[in-house]
Amino acid sequence: MPALTIDQSNINTLIFDFDGTLAKLNIDFQEMRDAVMEVVLSYGISREEIHAHFILEMIDSAFGILFQRSETEARRFFYQTNAIIENIETRAALQGELFEHTKDLFTSLQSKEFSCGIIxxxxxxxxxxxxxxxLSYCPVVICRNDVKNVKPHPEHITLALAKLGASAPNTLMIGDHPIDIHTGRNAGTKTCGVLTGHCRKTDFIDAGADIILSRAADLLNIVK
Ligand SMILES: [Mg+2]
Known part of the structure; x- marks a missing residue:
């Protein structure tokens, strides 16, 4: 692992993931996956036709198949599955909470004049x-609803960078899942894995992360 520190690498912009990085949410992804698949099957699409690992991509894949048949049917499917995932996400959010140091982290980063965003x-x-x-702590927040192509597609992060007037080589993408590392690498940023989600250090090494920290708040130890 290279001993990269933020002050050595001209980093002036930090883009954070949310769930598992800044907050604990415990979304039941298996329940979500099963519920979405049930709807997929009810539209006469088989499991074998869906070549996607993540739930949002499963929905996109089925939407594409249905769109060939009928735009109306495809849109109905989209709203139905999005209602399901939003319900599960909202329920998790009601039981979720910010990590203890999240607000202090943003306050400190603001005082050090870092540009910050969340995707x-x-x-x-x-x-x-x-x-x-x-928005009092972080001026740019790009959720699923705000972007056409979500991460790991680079559009998600490049939209945040455009809003901040920042450039990818001067940016560090921080997240608790290899998908965050892939997002940063796809867009040309430096990347940092944090161990506050469900992934291990080896997952981030395999994904090619530049830095691995125990938690996002530890960024303050490597910035001047
Ligand atoms: Mg996450």
Missing amino acids: TRNCTKAVQIVFPDI
């Missing part, structure tokens, strides 16, 4: 439940 595959409603005053 998340979660919905706006769930994020606002967990962190109602989020």
Whole structure:
């Protein structure tokens, strides 16, 4: 692991993931996956036709198949499955909470004049439940609803960078899942894995993370 520190690498912008990085949410992804698959099957699409690992991509894949048949049917499917995932996300948000150091982290980063953004595959409603005053701490928050192509597609992070007037080589993407590392690498940022979600250090090494920290708040130990 290279001993990269933020002050050595011209990093002036930090983009954070939300769930597992800044907050604890415990979304039941298996329940979500099963409920979405049930709807997929009810539209006469087989499991074998869906070549996607993540739930949002499963929905996109089925939407594409249905769209060939009927745009109306495809849109109905989209709203139905999005209602299911939003319900599960909202329920998790009501029981979720910010990590203890999240607000202090943003306050300190603001005082050090870092530009900060948050990108998340979660919905706006769930994020606002967990962190109602989020915009007082972080000026740019891009949820699933705000972008056409969610991470790991680079559009998700490049939209945040455009809003901040920041550039990818001067940015560090921080997240608790290899998908966050892939997102940063796809967009050309430096990347940092944190161990506050369900992934291990080896997952981040395999994903090619530049830095691995125990928690996001430890960023303060490597910035001047
Ligand atoms: Mg996460």
